[in-house]
Amino acid sequence: MSQTSANMPASGGRATAPLLFRGKQLPPLLIWPYIALLVFVLFPSIISILLFSFWRSDFVSIDHTFTIVNYVDALSDPVYLTILFRTMIFALACTATALTLAFFFVVAVFRTTNSDKLRNIIFLSLAVPFLLGGLVRALGWVGMLGNGGLINIVLLETGIISEPIQWLLYSWFSVWIAVVYNTFQMAMFPILLSYTAIDERLQDASRDLGANGLGTFLRVTVPLTMPGIYVGGVLVFVVSVASIVEPRILGGSDARSVAGSLISDAMLQAFNYPGGSAKAILLIVLIVAAIALWSLFAERKYRVFSR
């Protein structure tokens, strides 16, 4: 790469970008607009959350003196802490489910057909709902899980149950199903990339050396797919821990209260920007901590970063 750019001015006679920092060039002009967007919108936005969390709202205006009272309020509120805890458990459950399903799905597709074309069609067809948007998907699950929904009606008609199962919709169950459904492809594609990169001879070698199917699976296939599982885990966790649409539409009185809905209510209904920001920062801290632990596990046990 560096060789190419070093050769370019000589071969093309192009104007050389100013040299800076140990002979490296400035970023090419064509990415400056995007860098500007990152530097002047994305970074200040992240910093704004932090700033606001140390200010105070007195209903009409923002008091700009530094205070940690928002954090004290949030951390001494048992309702908020319970909800934060439940949200974390819920997000972990969603991540575990999505990763497990995605992993076995990728393996199953490879065992179902040997045609690359058919495999690609299957994988892409599972990615299509991602493009439909959360609302359409949530609407679909209302229709599947409701009292008059497809699952209850089929079970009633076949006589398996005599009255509709109530906990299918407006419960943690329905939110869990919908969030896993939304995040499945974020787990599937990284796992697919890792899985296709596995040298199949390693699995053959493991079998030749006497490992049974399960041993090969646990000691060869899973560790070699770990980079994909790691990336997929991060992406799914980040989305599911901050989901607000699915809990709102599919959650009952209980599952509606997740950390994300508390933050958005503080921002959009109470207009308590500092309070909402402090809660958002606490959520970010937990997300970063969870990702750090997950990275530590993936590195210690599977050496994901030092391959």
Next chain:
Amino acid sequence: MRLRANYFSALFVAFMVIVTYAPIILVAALSFNDFPYFVVNIRGFTTKWYFDIAARTDLLDAIKISVTLGLCTAALATTFGAAMAYALVRRDFVFKKYITFSAAIPLLMPLLLLGIGIQLFMSLLGVGPGWWPLLAGHVLYTTPFTLLFMLTRILGLDPSLEAAARDLGANTVQTFAWVILPNIVWSLFGSFMLAFLLSFNELTLALFLAGPRQTLPLVIYAMMKVGIPPALLAFTTLMIVSTMLVAIGITATLAKIKR
């Protein structure tokens, strides 16, 4: 990979495909049901709910806003994504590692937090929710996807093509127009459609940033909080069908790139 065909695996794959499409097909099927509630109670075939859509001016107004937003987002995100992908693959420059990481931040940041971040920053600037904050949010959200999409193509481009063009005397503009562009035009098309769909269906950022001009997902969300009128099912079905067509377009694009 050499593996035996396995009936259990095939069954699981079939199950996953069915679960993926069942909710979507159910919405489409019930939009033709002659019954005004969103339950599986088949009373007969009707297309009357589709005529109800014409009366929902809130939906039709919101389409215009969402399409405009989607087109602007897609144009910007595709340009940014393609430029970033090209620069990351072909150029070496200062702070490259940090710039690459920053470009991935929106992917690692929940939309909820991106939304409130932009909202708070704009309020500091004295800008209320509206078109520009929402556009900025959507471009930040979709660019990592177009960047990844373009990376897969540009990584596969032979750098000697460009070197040859330059050696034969083409300037930067000519090299881009005659050598690079023909090779990436389908990927540009694919990322444009991807970014458009992501923006068109995006709700979380819009909740915080849209302001008075409500996008389509916001209007649908407001409707769904009250109840699900059959016209909404009909409308959603139209959205599903058009999204499917575009998705098939993207897939065909990918197939064309692979050759």
